[in-house]
Amino acid sequence: MAKQKKNINEMSFLDHLEDLRWHLIRIVVAVVSVATLAFIFSRFIFDDIIFAPKDMSFPTYKMLCKAATYINVNTTFCAEEIPMIIQNRTMAGQFSADIWTAILAGFIISFPYVIYQLWKFVSPGLHENERKHSRGFIIISSLLFFIGVLFGYYVITPLSINFLANYSVSTVVDNQIDISSYIALVRSSALASGLIFELPIIIYFLTKIGLVTPEVLRKYRKYALVIVLILSAVITPPDIASQVIVAIPILILYQVSIYISKVVVRNQSKKEIQHV
Structure with a gap:
């Protein structure tokens, strides 16, 4: 059984x-x-x-x-083409x-x-x-x-x-x-982006357990902006255009996360009032 x-x-x-x-x-x-x-x-x-x-x-x-x-x-x-050649230098590299x-x-x-x-x-x-x-x-x-x-x-x-x-330091190389x-x-580019886009889900659960509030997210928005720019600089080439292209969707996700946190807090407050 x-x-x-x-x-x-x-x-x-x-x-x-x-x-x-x-x-x-x-x-x-x-x-x-x-x-x-x-x-x-x-x-x-x-x-x-x-x-x-x-x-x-x-x-x-x-x-x-x-x-x-x-x-x-x-x-x-x-x-016409990207100046690079992909090669394998180890016996088990391709496997x-x-x-x-x-x-x-x-x-x-x-x-x-x-x-x-x-x-x-x-x-x-x-x-x-x-x-x-x-x-x-x-x-x-x-x-x-x-x-x-x-x-x-x-x-x-x-x-x-x-x-x-x-990018080249010399034509010799x-x-x-x-x-x-x-x-x-x-x-790393694909997987890291996929995980970063889970930010609203993470904020949802952090708000549910009381570790994050909309006020905290708004208060530290400017610090989040700096972190996003640093993150964009790490995962993209060091040019302004690429960093902006990457930073924009992350900032949008952060704003969406603030709204989600606000909705969660509001629903929790309604439940508390109903139980009183």
């Missing part, structure tokens, strides 16, 4: 750890399963996705080239790149299921009316993550590749980039 799941109030600390272990196992199985499929179709992933931003036919370059031509500005976005890229693809594609499993672990401790919004939470958090990944891939990645590949370095740039 199947073992019935205990009521959350009856579960001990070890019971919670056991429950968490099974959720993590399901997450790992899902990621590994999708990663296996990604490994099978690795040629498509590398040729049409990973290496696409090194080709000047990439949509971002075309758009920026048209914009530069319209305002009559000379730019590397209109060049390792294939494995880790497959795992990353498995995590990104499985992200909605990962969020679902984490929510299943947390939701028993929430009120019934809060659990009703679980579907909306999973959809919104997944949507934000995928938008962030696409922003990192179509904006941050090509801007970084174009700048770094055209050729850009012969190791495959691990190139993939690390694409991976």
Whole structure:
């Protein structure tokens, strides 16, 4: 006979750890399963996705080239090719790149299921009316993550590749980039952006547990602006245009987070008044 799941109030600390272990196992199985499929179709992933931003036919370059031509500005976005060669210098370099890229693809594609499993672990401790919004939470958090990944891939990645590949200390030096370095740039740009776009979700939960309020977010808005600019400078090339392009959506997310925090506090206040 199947073992019935205990009521959350009856579960001990070890019971919670056991429950968490099974959720993590399901997450790992899902990621590994999708990663296996990604490994099978690795040629498509590398040729049409990973290496696409090194080709000047990439949509971002075309758009920026048209914009530069319209305002009559000379730019590397209109060049025929990016001056760099991707190479492999270790015996297991390409195999390792294939494995880790497959795992990353498995995590990104499985992200909605990962969020679902984490929510299943947390939701028993929430009120019934809060659990009703679980579907909306999973959809919104997944949507934000995928938008962030696409922003990192179509904006941050090509801007970084174009700048770094055209940067030169001397004509004597050729850009012969190791495959691990190139993939690390694409991976970090896409994944970091995806996680950054989860800011409204993070603020929602921090507000729910009382660690953040709308007043605090408004008070430290100017400091947040400085942090955003520093973050933009870290993950993008050191030119003003690229930093502004990256900073704008992050600042919008911060403003959205303030509104979300305000709504959460307002709803909590209504509940407290009803219970009085």
